[in-house]
Amino acid sequence: MGLTSTISLYDSRWPALFLCAREQIAAAFGAELVAIHHVGSTAVPGLAAKPEIDLLIEVSAHLNEAHRDTVMRELGYARGSDLSAGHHFYRRDVDGVRTHKAHVCLTGHRQIERMLRFRDRLRHDPVLRQQYQDLKRELEASNTGGIGEYLAKKAPFIDGVMGAD
Template sequence: MALTSRIPPYDSRWPSLFLGAKEQIAKAFGTEPVTIHHVGSTAVPGLAAKPEIDLLVEVSEHRHESSRDDVMRELGYARGSNLSAGHHFYRRDVDGIRTHKVHVCIAGHGQIERMLRFRDRLRSDPVMRQQYQDLKLELEATNTGGIGEYLAQKAPFIDALLFS
């Protein structure tokens, strides 16, 4: 089973797509103070990526989950399994293709620092960015096990970059 999305070259429309999604998603949190970050590969200028906009929403606590889920559903997002304690996940697919992923984490959750640090390292280091792109394209070309295999094979590179 190959990946469901191809990895095209960087698309300069991705930041605008993030801003549009950010504006919509902010409505799901009402008056709750939140910070919404663009993370993942589409947040790194010049990096080839699956065309899936990743958003990281920082909240002080998970409140009004049921009403949040309703608003997210109205916006076309499905609630996925919690990825860990304090880390909720939503996904949006259009015609069977993933277009957006939303991570909602309580402030201070380890994934927040991890996602932002990884994004920022790739933004600031063109050599690492190119190495990561080369790895992603190689994994796409050789993938037979789907997204789980792809993510598992990227993990050692990500860990090495974060802890170097």
């Protein structure tokens, strides 16, 4: 089982795709919405990535989840398993190809600061960005276990960059 999409060169359309997705899904969160951030590799200019737009949605509370799930489903997002307490996950696939991932985290959740800080480090450090890109391409080339294997093998690099947080 391979990855749901292949790594491609940076595409200057990714920020616009994020803005479109942000506008579409904001209504699903109502008054609980604090912010929607573009994270992941598509948020880093110049970085090759799987063309999957990652959204980090910060909410003040997880209110009316049934309504949220309905709106997200109408927009083509499927609710996945919670990644941790206070960290919900949605994915959007088109014709079997992943196009978007939405992480919904409560304000103060450690993943918010972690995702934003990792993105910003990659944006500002070209050497680090190249190392990460090289690793991702290497992992893609050797991947036989799908996305779980890919994520697990990227984790030590990310943890090393982020320190012991």
